[in-house]
Amino acid sequence: MTALSSTALSGLQAAQLRLDAAANNIANAQTPDYRRETVAQQATSGGGVQTQVQRAPQAGAALEQDVVEQLSATYAFKANLRTLQTQQHTLGALLDTQA
Template sequence: MNALSSTALSGLQAAQLRLDAAASNIANANTPGYRRVSALQQATPDGGVQAQLQRAPQAGAALEQDVVEQLSATYAFKANLRTLQAQQQTLGALLDTQA
């Protein structure tokens, strides 16, 4: 797998984790004692991104923040998917030229 694919796939995984965390927060907003989760992202040396979940120190809901996080994660997911699609089209064009 090349660097572009690796970077885009790690971005897809991070965006999916962000979507899952926000969805969990929204689904459990009325659960007594539920502590929100958030996805923390960090760049990796190879150009990708690594994400991990972290629980909030205290219980509480922030539905507005979760909706915005879902929208942002959706756009990040689409951007990384588009990167993979563009790479596949480029490789396909190169193979057609070589054939």
């Protein structure tokens, strides 16, 4: 697997985790003493991103943040998917040229 595809795949996984955490926060907004989940992301030296789910220090809902996080995660997912599609298309064109 190339560095480009592993970077895009880690981005897809990070976006999915962000989307899941935001959806879980919205679903549990009315749950007493529920502490929101947040996703911390950190770039890795080989490319890509490392993610970790964390709990907020105190209980409380922030629906507006969770909706924005869902939208942001959706756009990140689409961008990383487009990167994989472009790589696949480019490799296909190179193979067609060589054949």
